[in-house]
Amino acid sequence: MRPIRSSSPVSGLRRGQLSFAQVLGQSVSAVAPSAVMVTLPALVIPAAGGWTLGVFVVTALLMAAVGYCVGQFATRMVAVSGLYSYTVKGLGPGAGIAAGWSLVVGYAAAAMASSVGAANYLAALLSRLGVPSGAVTITVLALVVGAVALTLMIRGIRLSARISLTVEVFAIVVAAVVLVIAFGGSIAGGRAPPDAADAQSHSALGFALLLAITSFVGFESAGTVAREARKPFVTVPRAIRWTPIAVGLLYVFAAAMQSTQTIRAGIGSVPIVLTLPASAGAGSTALSIAMELGITASWFACIIGSTTALSRTLFAMGREGVVPGVVGSTNRRFHTPHVALLLAMPVIVVVPLVYLWVTGSSREVLIGLLAVSAHGYVGAYLLVCLATPAFLRRIGELTRLPLVIGVATAVLMVAIIIWAALTLESPVWIATAVYAGLLAAGFALYAFRLRRVPGLSERVGVFDETTEGDLLADYNPWMVRR
């Protein structure tokens, strides 16, 4: 039996801050469903044709299965680094480090993409007021957005969670309303869905599935705020189980709306700022503005969601010693991992800006970053699915259902990845190479730290474990405890 400590290895983060709605908000805002609702079906429909709805239903079920696996951990341990610590507990430190760096890549790249997205949509909004949109405007806006998000996150998780939840709800409502108004008319008109894409659908179906999977990523991030949640054993698993289903419903709705008439993605300096179909009529400008506001909000919430998850993962690594210990320190007043946040945020803002200045195309930057991010998430999901039966077996609680779901989900995901890789028209090997390079760098750092920090491999995978004060041993009933 492991000794019971007097204080938690992740003390410093404040307990009991987030309600269920806010934990759910963490997961949902990291997914940024409203931005996906108006952009992704447009990307998936050409690839999947008539199978689009089916693709979203299948991936929702697959992600719900991943959620089930993650839930097995979330009902048993209060994590601060989500899938990272879960994988360590199932497959040991080696695989755990792979999952950890995958998550860091996934969250960081998602936050970077969101920062580009938010800056571009803000620029598009401002251009309506006559502000010239260009690389300079986008740079300034990205810096401002990053600074605002950083301030909110340092000021406390409750504040940032409340704001990102509100913003995301607003964004989803706007996206839904816009879709109904813009595309509802064409359905009522009884126009036949365009089936020109059907001819190529089968060849690209694997890619469509993988694309659809990437539209769910982030739902597991509730696992990174468990320490800060109220009743974490209830709220976190619930958020992780329901987010894929709720988000899946939104996507199916969005895909159904758009399958009659696809949104055209504008190609130019502004990425994926959408042009609504002519059927939207005279109100189309107002609708466009509302949608741009909603999507800006969604990107902003996604910066907060992804960076919150990223900072908690880095914080855990700091506490373990995988990265220097200073990263694991918390702010005394606000109880947030301010060093991790202060380190991460400049990188999140500056890297995509450099990328943008080099390539000159926001669209390319956004797609490139999302591709790298997707690699990280899918890698971590694969590992956590495999870790589930291993973990349950190790603690002697393995039953048939988690074994079957864990293994089957992992096999299915590998199959989809291979299928997608084989049928891919535009290769994403650059993203794969970047992900592999970053992962290798992560392992190199781990190997280096292993020599410097004695006992590091045993410390990897910290979570909010039971401490002396939580036990009912040597209990004195006649005493008031604080």
Added chain:
Amino acid sequence: MSPADSSLSGRQPKAVQSALRVLEEVARAGVGVTAKEIAENLSMPSATAYRLLNLLVADGYIVRLPDLSGFSLGHRMGVLIDAAVAPTVCTAAREVLAEVRLSVRFGVHLFYFTNTAVRAADLDSEFPPPVDEATLNRNLHRSAVGRLLLAEKQDLTGLAPVSEGLLQQLEAVRRNGFATQTGELREDCACVAVPVRAPAGGLVAALSMSGRSDQDVLLAKQVPALTECAKRLSPLLA
């Protein structure tokens, strides 16, 4: 969702009984018992036992140990244990109380604290306290003794309705080292209470004095004498 989670009908009583048996087994087997052992000891289907254990952990009745495979009783169980214990006061402490009672014409009472409640340990039979123990525990924020308990707590959820006024009163209790109440529990009664602390500093009991509400100034004058007496009681109660 598994079928057992959604069925709210005939299988519920069975589930409650099973949960209580699991809880009892964790208590009997001692710190570090594993889920598998519990399922075996109770001859219960393992999936059922694991699900019940996770529910009990989620509600804080039991905790998972750092190795994630062992279990132990958790703090929520403290409430049950607290309700079952009876306060006993040693002769030496009773003598101290008798001495104080001879010196004043007020009711002098000794209350013990559990983690979340007040328990009557030795009440003045000549001048009884304004309300009984159950009423007192429902009105911790209105009573002097209750305010001592609340002032000790960081989190008041479930103990008292939190208001700005109450927080200010509790801050004053912490600053002054005693609590008062005039006409708040019962219109015609006033109380003053001082804490009795264990040598390590933990709050274990309250020494209180009760009188008529028009005597509140006289009661307040008794605080130094009560504090002195609380110091004498401390080693006898801890």
